[in-house]
Amino acid sequence: MKNSFRLLASTLLLTLALVTGSLSAQEKTQPAGAEGPSPSNSLVRVNATLQAYNFLRPWEKGNPTPRRGLGALLSGGRVLVTAELVVNSTYIELELPTTGEKTPARIVGLDYEANLALLAPVDEKSQMLAKMVPFELDLSVKAPDTISVWQVEDNGDGVSTDLDVLRATVGEYFVSGSILLVYQVKGSLQYRANSFTLPAVRNNKLVGLLLSYDSKELTSSLLPAPIIQHFLDDLKDGKYDGFPSIGLGFAQTLDDQFRKFTGLEQVKGGVFVRNVAKEGSAAKAGIEEGDVIVKIASKEIDSRGNYAHPIYGKLNFSHLVRGDAKVGDTLKFDLIRKGKPLTVDVKLERREPGSYLIDPYMFDRGPRYLIFGGLIFQELTRPYLESWGKDWPTRAPFNLVYSNANPEKYEQQGREKLVFLSQVLRTPATLGYENLNSVVVDKVDGKPIKTLADLADALNGVTLNGLHKIELEDYPRLIWVHDGVSRKVNDQLLGYGIGSLTRLE
Amino acid sequence: MTFIGAGVAAIDFAGGGFYTVPFPFPALAGAEPPTLPPKLIRLRPAMMKCPSRALMTAFLVPALMWAADSRAQNAAPAPAAVPATALPAGVADVPSAAEQADVSQIEFGAVVRVEVDMLGANYRVPWNIGGTGSGVGTGFLVGKNQFLTNAHVISNARLIYIRKVDQPEPFPAKVLHVAHDCDLALLELIEPGDFKNFEKVTPLEIGGIPKLNTTVTAVGYPIGGDRISVTRGVVSRIDFRPYSHSAVDNHLTIQVDAAINPGNSGGPVLQDNKVVGVAFQGFSGAVAQNTAYMIPVPVVNRFLKDIQDGHYDNYVDLATSTIDLLNPAQRLALGLPNDGTGVMVVNADASSSAAKLLLTGDVLLAIDGHAIASDGFVEIEGERINLNEIVERKFAGDKVKIDIQREGTKKSIEVELRRFLPYLIQANLYEQKPQFVLFAGLQFQPLDRNMMEVFNIASMDVRYFFANYGDHELYRERPQVVVLTAVLPDEINTYLEGYVSHVVDSVNGQKIQRLQDIYDALKDGVAEKGHENFHVIRLLNEGRPLVLERNKAAEAHARILRKYNVSFDHYIEVPLIEQVMGKMPPIKEESPEAGKEAKPDDKADAPNGKPPGAAKPE
Structure with a gap:
């Protein structure tokens, strides 16, 4: 019982983040004489290639992986999908289920907390979607209505499956801690190749996007139309504000x-x-x-x-x-x-994820890092901790997990980000330090480190004896590195395939 | 058990019984690995903390001897990380004639079978007794009616019997002294008359440290049969290693490749018919082959000397962490030549022997005249050994002379050694009666490793206290960290079940620093100002206080005791840390933790409430 309060408590504390693109607000009316929406003339296949950043080896991106889903066509030639379908995407294309015609797409609206993204063809003159029929939203669904989930067979034929709405409640979407309205629905669904995001409709109007499906319980959760409407309305003025948080x-x-x-x-x-x-x-x-x-x-x-x-x-x-x-x-x-x-x-206000000491999530950009002579410094983010897998609260370094839950101490010290020594590559400059990891950095050459940029500045500063003194919060508290040796090592590290020694933006 | 950093499991050789018979200790059998702070996984260079700070790594997979086998299955094989630096050259390959001695010369009569019936503690239902079980180990005669064995053989013993190799009847025995920190115990036969059976037996003589690659013989009663067993091997390695019995102690060990198996525990390992070690732990075959450990003579002798005054006083500790000085930049910064000497002090615990004497940044150059190498080793009797070994051989009140260099100036300091207790919170504890206070169905217990394992607490705060009790000197403010561990459901507390696993901050306006404080705070007449009709329990980092109406609580308490068959509602001891170290003043500087805990207990009375900045949403 209490767990659920907890969950909610944490969500309410979170603020939302969002990335906006400019929205081409050219509303077009539905082509005259077209039929009403149907799976084959209102759904678009969305093929995305995703490549997440590696938070443990911050200079790298991981394996590119494909993800396919179905988008719902909205007016203005825009395609609505869940943000999760296009998270960390390197390439997105839209495909017509009937003909297989494809066109590259770009993101014109995005909110990870609401798990929604709006796509449009890169080529503004593309006519690929022109003959299709856009959806309107139906905001009135409630229990015990029946809705249909639309899918498309490989040959482009539409499939419609009826599901019953059990109730409306609040639940987590994609970003952990972000809780919004969901519909709980019941009924069995068949897995198909584009199943990542599935639109749900009633009377040919869009009522939501399928968020998750439990094949054992035959229950699903649905991202409902009122949240979609909020997202679309917010995008209209070209400045996306997101969902507020009470804290x-x-x-x-x-x-x-x-x-x-x-x-x-x-x-x-x-x-x-x-x-x-x-x-x-x-x-x-x-x-x-x-x-x-x-x-x-x-x-x-x-x-x-x-x-x-x-x-x-x-x-x-x-x-x-x-x-x-x-x-x-x-x-x-x-x-x-x-x-x-x-x-x-x-x-009601909303905080950007980047305004937190420890970013609650980070997509579409890599973590900040700096490698100096083999010492790898980073700014702590929740995704860094989540790199330890599902059990990260018990598996990730405890001091960092604890800091994530209790950042007040560091905020009171005036830190903007929590800079820490994440690991040490074995080099001539780091002899004896190989086993150090996960220690928060307090000062370098006497200068307090509030961001990674401070650390970069300090290491570029004038040194005493050619050494940099690095003060750490915890064991071993104090180390020194040789400036000249470290810079030589930096060159070698580049030669060994570490593409870049810093990401500070 | 696991070893430092290596993530490798080793097992105690407690006895065939322990090894094969499922041990129904509720507190122990099948316990999940505790949710210990993974921070401790860190590999750290040699540290000279309690013989063990670095070892705490070991505890992620706890060393429950009865469950050790299954745990070992999950353990990763040891990375070949141990530097083979310390092998003295010129050790003879061929054992001497004496070493080849016929085993028939061994005084088998001195090697006894120790049979134990055990009664565990019950941390989950602390007014009940724990599980029972039995086990077999080995012991040997070292003096008149004095049998040496491992502490883990006789821990939690209810009954102990000693059997002689050539006689059928068991003789009741009892523990004279037990040292859980070095896994040794001394037993005696309860009936002095029984000892006449041993009068013709010569006690085994204690020898010295055997050389590498010399032959040793282990004698004992391991699994595989009921009669005495003899195995033989060579000395493989002499090193400082964790002792799995307590899980927090690190002492000198000798690794041998003689087959040592469950049941060998406490048995002698002989060379030239002298004891050169006491068999005590090893790796499961799934992890490493032919790797067994014995407690070497310096540790045995220290124990025997310590108890001469009639009681065991435990190991002393510098409680100081250090870092090796291998990096040229470190050496340059500290003004040291590149001569491979010295380690740097990272921290001396504020309540340790070395507090204020050793400061962060000091370089330790020599200890009692032994030069300290830059990897923390010293040379003792021709062996390179961790510098802790110098401290290890000393007793409470002894002094150690340390040559240091502070800010470029060499000086010599003297440290009077004493025991350092805070790390015991992470130790396996034995012969304990679980402490608790039960009130109106709310069960309060002090934080320790035994309790953590039973309740498998995932709460961030509790894990924080468990992990940092020593390092962050949290024991000064809370000698005992009291946790709400369970709620026995009743109408009075039915909405409170969700608040288990929280640290108790105050009760009825009284700060809770030890279990006794809760007991006292729940007495009549103690109340939070303005809330005289309630018992008010405030939890750390939880804004919602737990409240019980006084007029209902007493009645509910009686009802719960009756319904849940609770035979007594509290058991409290003075915390060991306060028994030994006395009451410690809180740290002066305002640490963030102290700040948090200093929040008004009865903020309902605070005239203006707290400034918003002081709120700590967590």
Whole structure:
């Protein structure tokens, strides 16, 4: 029970990130005389080649891997897919299921937290999609409606499978910690070659994209149309803001003893604020740990954290402050603080992933690093820790895992990024240091290291005795490297196939 | 057990019983590897911490002797990382005539079979007894009614019997002294009259350190039969290694290739009919072949000398970490010539013998006159051995003279040695009665390795305290880290089950620094200001306090004791670290941890609440 609170708490603390492209907002009407949408005239095969960066060998990218899915054609010749389909893509092409005709595509809208991407042909004059029929969105789906998932056979024929909507809830999409509205649906689906992203429709209107499918339980989760609409609306002005985040964690207040203790005897419902993220929307509005939230935007929050949604019924309040809200919106929060009612206006904001000490996710770009004489320095990111696999919280170096969960200490030191010595290549300059790894760097030549750029500057500075003194947070606390030897080694490392010694941008 | 860095499992040779019979210790059998901080995987150069800081690496795969075999299966083979630097030249290949001695000259009567019935501790249900089991090991006569064996043979023993090689009846025995840090124990027959059976037996004589490539003979009662067994091999290596029994100690060991198997534990390894070691651990065949270890004579002699005053005082420790000085840049920066000497001090624990005497950046040049090489080795009696060995042979109160170079100036300092306890939080503990406080179904227990393994706690905070208790000197603020380990469900606590595995920060306004504090804070009359009608339990890094209504709690407590068959609701000891080191003042400097913990316990009373910047959402 508590685990789920936890999960939610962490998500709410997260802010969203996003990469936008410029959107060609040339809305075209549906070609006259065309039939309504159908799998064969509204779906586009999307073939992407993905190549992720290697966070443990930061100068490298990994194996290029293909990923295929189905995109839903929207008006204006744009194709909607999940962002996961095109994450870290090096090449994307659109393919007509019926004819096999292909054209290269580019990303014109992207939000990893909402797991949505909008594609368009690179060639703006391409007519490949002109004869197809774009979808409209249907935002009204609720339980127990029946919807259809559309697929395409190899020969281009459409297949439609009916699924039943069980409920609307909030859940995780692609980026861990980012929680938004999902539909839970039930029914069996057949695996086909383009199955990565599948559009779901009702009455020939798009109601969502399939996020996941459990073949054992025959349940799926669906990224629903209201979130897609939010994404599309946000893109319209050419400046994408993303989904806001409230930045607090809460506990339920079902426990009568706890309600008495918190002064809630005369109050209905409400959730207890367990923690407030620094710099988050809630903190800026003055919400404090220990407050009880009883209403948001005049909607009563029950003691489990749900409110009555006009369509979906009981729904976690996170939808109210994230999926259903826009960056810049101001919501009125009714609180109980120390037994007394209080109202605050919360202006909803969103933090870029790069603005965190430790980036919660990083796609389409490589991690920053610097190699000096064989010492490999990096800025800590969550993907670096995730390189240890599914069990990374127990397998990755514990001090770094702990720092990721408790960055406040470093933020208070004024660090912008957490620079650490990730590993050491055995070279003449690193003799004796071969086994060092995963230690946070405090200072180089006496200068505090707040970013990797600081480290680069320090190592380029004038040295005493031709040596650089590197102070570390933990064992061995203090090492020195020879500037001249390290630079010679740098040249050799380039010769050994390390393509570049730094990525600082 | 695993060894430093190598990620290799070794096993104790506790006895056929231990090895083949499933051991139903709830606390031990089938325990998952604890979620220990993987940070400790790091390979670090030789450190001179407790004989073991670097060894803590070893604990990712814990050394449960009864489960060792299965664990070993998962262990990676040892990388060939041990430098073969220390082989003295000119060792004779051919064993001397004496070494070839006929085994019939061995005094078999002195080598006894030690049969043990065991009773484990129950950390999950601490008012219950633990599992039972039995095992077999070996021991040998070293003096009048004194039998030496391994600590792990007799740990958690309920009954001990000694059997002579040529007599059927078992003689009840008891433990005179046990040293868990070096895996040795001394037994005696309970009935002095029984010893008449041994009066004609000559106790085995303790010898010295055997040379490499000389023959040794192991005698004992290993698996494969009931009668005494003799195997023979050569001395393969002399090195500083982890002792798997405690999992945190590192001492001199001698590796031999004689077949030493479960049941050999505690048995003598002989050369020229003198004891040159006590067989104690080795690798499973899945990991390495013909690799067995014995406890060498310096360790045995130290134990025997230590107990002469009637009690065992444990090893002493410099509790100082060092880094090798192999890099020319280090040497240049420290003003050292390239002569291959010296190691640099990384840190001396603030409550260790060397605190304030050794500083970060000091170079250790010699210890008791033995020059320290830049890889941390010294030469002792012709062998290159880790410099810790000098400290290892000393006792509490002894002094060690260290020649150092500080900021270019050479000086000599003297350190009075004493025991260093914080690392014990990560040690296997034996003969323990689990400490706990149960209140209204909330079960509180102090953090230690035994508890960690049973509850397999994944909580970040608990793992942080477990991993950094010593390194970050967390023991100063919390000699015992008290964890809410379980909730016995009842209507009073039904919403609290989700809060297990948290560290308890305060109870009824009282800071919790040890288990006793919880017991005291739950008494009548102790309350958080403004919340007199509640018991208020605040957890570390958790904004939601656990609250129990006082008028219901007492009744619920009685009901829970009855329903759950709880025979007693608490067992508390003064923490060992406070028994030995006394009460320690908290560190002066505001560490971030201290800052966190200093948050007002009763913030409901804080006039203005906390400044928003002090909030710590985690």
